[in-house]
Amino acid sequence: MWGRIEAGEVSSGLRSKLKQAVRACREGVNRVHLINGNRDDALLAELFSNEGIGTMIFADDYQQIRKATPADVDEMLLMMRRAVEDEQLVERDKNDILDHLDDYIVMEIDGNVVGVGALHVYSAEMAAELACIHVKNDHECQGYGKALITYLENRAKSLKMNQLFVLSTQTAEYFMNRFSYQESNNLEEMPEGRRTKWEQNGRNAKFLVKRI
Ligand SMILES: CC(C)(COP(=O)(O)OP(=O)(O)OC[C@H]1O[C@@H](n2cnc3c(N)ncnc32)[C@H](O)[C@@H]1OP(=O)(O)O)[C@@H](O)C(=O)NCCC(=O)NCCS
Structure with a gap:
């Protein structure tokens, strides 16, 4: 997704995941992927497509x-x-x-x-x-x-x-x-x-x- 998530648009559960992902990026991890574990074959779909299926928080030049x-x-x-x-x-x-x-x-x-x-x-x-x-x-x-x-x-x-x-x-x-x-x-x-x-x-x- 090319865009910015505004405060209030995300549930508190997701917000805490995003917070941790941002923290990881600040501490040197280039990319953090949040993937829905309830979806069949989620990991394969994430790995074998350019944009993936989940939400990615990135600190490098991904996009x-x-x-x-x-x-x-x-x-x-x-x-x-x-x-x-x-x-x-x-x-x-x-x-x-x-x-x-x-x-x-x-x-x-x-x-x-x-x-x-x-x-x-x-x-x-x-x-x-x-x-x-x-x-x-x-x-x-x-x-x-x-x-x-x-x-x-x-x-x-x-x-x-x-x-x-x-x-x-x-x-x-x-x-x-x-x-x-x-x-x-x-x-x-x-x-x-x-x-x-x-x-x-x-x-x-x-x-x-x-x-x-
Ligand atoms: C036109 C083009 C650049 C749009 O790129 P894109 O990344 O899909 O655009 P966006 O994601 O910003 O917008 C997509 C929306 O525009 C709509 N859209 C795409 N082409 C359209 C067209 N020719 N007429 C009207 N609406 C169009 C899509 O249906 C979609 O609608 P939605 O948001 O309701 O689902 C792309 O379709 C393309 O490369 N077309 C062929 C080249 C071309 O015609 N270029 C313009 C030369 S002047």
């Missing part, structure tokens, strides 16, 4: 969003291949990613890249495009998409951008309902450099805008 490195690029391309085939993402060239690698971030779980995203900045217009947001199929619906988008939006805010935009063929509702983007028909709102590319390869994507 992180970090800048992409050249060593990530082949994996990024591989994981995006299906979304490109399904026309959810625009095809990207390896060299193009490498040339703009500073724009890219990855979500890593236990050393495995499971998600990717990019923020392309148009400084003259004080606008930034959220692009290439992708979470591996078997890791969907665990909040990773939200975590990547929130990270990129915060980066745009810290760069003092005024506007964020996304070009989306199949995920418009996700951005509109969950992140308050609005569809725009005014292409004047799109940075000129991006508009030229859009006119060449628009893919009928919706132009979604958010003021920040």
